Amino acid sequence: MRTSAQNAELALLLEVAGTPKPGNVDRERDLADLRFEHFLAGAVGARDGLERAASGATIGSAFERAVEGMATQEGGNTQFGALLLLVPLVRAAGDDLDRSAAEAVVRETTVADAAGFYRAFDHVDVAVDDPPAELDALDVRRGSDAVPALEERGLTLLEIMEQSVPGDGVAREWIEGFERSFAAAERLAAAEGPLSERTAAVFLSLLAERPDTLVATRHGEATARDVTDRAAELVAEDALATDRRAVDRFADDLADRGINPGTTADITAAGLFVALERGSIAV
Amino acid sequence: MRTSAQNAELALLLEVAGTPKPGNVDRERDLADLRFEHFLAGAVGARDGLERAASGATIGSAFERAVEGMATQEGGNTQFGALLLLVPLVRAAGDDLDRSAAEAVVRETTVADAAGFYRAFDHVDVAVDDPPAELDALDVRRGSDAVPALEERGLTLLEIMEQSVPGDGVAREWIEGFERSFAAAERLAAAEGPLSERTAAVFLSLLAERPDTLVATRHGEATARDVTDRAAELVAEDALATDRRAVDRFADDLADRGINPGTTADITAAGLFVALERGSIAV
Numbered sequence: 001m002r003t004s005a006q007n008a009e010l011a012l013l014l015e016v017a018g019t020p021k022p023g024n025v026d027r028e029r030d031l032a033d034l035r036f037e038h039f040l041a042g043a044v045g046a047r048d049g050l051e052r053a054a055s056g057a058t059i060g061s062a063f064e065r066a067v068e069g070m071a072t073q074e075g076g077n078t079q080f081g082a083l084l085l086l087v088p089l090v091r092a093a094g095d096d097l098d099r100s101a102a103e104a105v106v107r108e109t110t111v112a113d114a115a116g117f118y119r120a121f122d123h124v125d126v127a128v129d130d131p132p133a134e135l136d137a138l139d140v141r142r143g144s145d146a147v148p149a150l151e152e153r154g155l156t157l158l159e160i161m162e163q164s165v166p167g168d169g170v171a172r173e174w175i176e177g178f179e180r181s182f183a184a185a186e187r188l189a190a191a192e193g194p195l196s197e198r199t200a201a202v203f204l205s206l207l208a209e210r211p212d213t214l215v216a217t218r219h220g221e222a223t224a225r226d227v228t229d230r231a232a233e234l235v236a237e238d239a240l241a242t243d244r245r246a247v248d249r250f251a252d253d254l255a256d257r258g259i260n261p262g263t264t265a266d267i268t269a270a271g272l273f274v275a276l277e278r279g280s281i282a283v
Numbered sequence: 284m285r286t287s288a289q290n291a292e293l294a295l296l297l298e299v300a301g302t303p304k305p306g307n308v309d310r311e312r313d314l315a316d317l318r319f320e321h322f323l324a325g326a327v328g329a330r331d332g333l334e335r336a337a338s339g340a341t342i343g344s345a346f347e348r349a350v351e352g353m354a355t356q357e358g359g360n361t362q363f364g365a366l367l368l369l370v371p372l373v374r375a376a377g378d379d380l381d382r383s384a385a386e387a388v389v390r391e392t393t394v395a396d397a398a399g400f401y402r403a404f405d406h407v408d409v410a411v412d413d414p415p416a417e418l419d420a421l422d423v424r425r426g427s428d429a430v431p432a433l434e435e436r437g438l439t440l441l442e443i444m445e446q447s448v449p450g451d452g453v454a455r456e457w458i459e460g461f462e463r464s465f466a467a468a469e470r471l472a473a474a475e476g477p478l479s480e481r482t483a484a485v486f487l488s489l490l491a492e493r494p495d496t497l498v499a500t501r502h503g504e505a506t507a508r509d510v511t512d513r514a515a516e517l518v519a520e521d522a523l524a525t526d527r528r529a530v531d532r533f534a535d536d537l538a539d540r541g542i543n544p545g546t547t548a549d550i551t552a553a554g555l556f557v558a559l560e561r562g563s564i565a566v
Binding site: 001002006009010013014017027028030035036037038040041044045047072073074194195196282283 | 284285289292293296297300310311313318319320321323324327328330355356357477478479565566
């Protein structure tokens, strides 16, 4: 019987092992400067923070510790968004991990948790959009330098997340009761075959539903919509089962263009955790 | 900066990710009942025992805990032998992890450590040869049932390992000052390319040097020698660089015949740990 922190680390590992995950590092693909081994080391490094989340540390401090540990590898940001989902989910995990338990955790976050979230940005570069001018003092890229402005305005971590929706698919999970994370868990349980294939299928289904935040941030909304439309075509054709080469071509195309649907991977990792924790998938 | 326990867990992950590793599960190959995900979960599960080894628990109890955690997955024995190398190496790790530090750790093992080693066999089935008749009472497959006989004879864990040489390539490391583990670390540092390729090259070089214990146990010594001879031909031809398809054919052939050089993988994992700990490879 694994602990919740162990399941969360394993979810990070299973996520990166799922293949094919078009545009992202997976069991069969490295990118130029971001390789499989960086994700392995990121998951190992995150464990201490995940254990803190399980054992009652504040969400902000557990998240900062998880990110600091994750960043102890040379690939840069591998799993920041995934940890922003996993830390509250680990805290919510118990006899019955469900959406209301996860909602209760994020609802109880404080200004101190928001400060921990900002401090996490000191440890790693994260690709985010510019904030609106009136929120410039709260630009997350300021890291701990933004904490005084944050405390002055008295914003909790949940309120920070509310300001980031709709532009951020991870923040949206915080606001919408982890809707897509739990949906991903149900799809993982319903899918068939080895877990790496189920993970790939659920990743593609998530990508087909909603433009990926990281793609939109880096390449614009039109590109993000195009990627989602193409994923939706592949899902409609059941291409993973019937035309794997079409999926591989899509994967090659995204990799060639440097398009990495990272937010979709984050939600896939959260879904893997929920499914492991509920025992609806097993390893 | 990773802790020694983190480096040991990462070494287990990097080992299984190395590809091609003929006959074994690797980043590109699953076996019928033993898949990549089982090794990921085995590494996650082993961490607690590795942390105990680092923080001063007895070698026997740390090893038993590591094996118990490793076995919390559905694939069976994934990393027993690797942990039997990693636990003393983690204990020996400090400012200067070297062979004499590792030798000192195994020299100081006690009868209680041997009892912990036997108890570890209660958690998982391990492929081992039949012992000589006079040692039947000490057959490791008896697990904790053999502990009274062990205590009566007053054998330390090092003495148990001495009885297992030359038939056991992991025990041989205990007796020979972790000679091949440290040699593997030096080769990993000297090799070039992504870590998964270096790992594959070092695995093949180890396999080429000495017949694999697990192959000999399961398939006989002649088969183990044949495998080593073929590996040596491929190393002599520098086939990983010049004729990758020959290595892939060798890998397919071993997988088809159910030949898994598991002991060679164990030593590869130990080498990865030593190299990570010394900073001669980085992730």
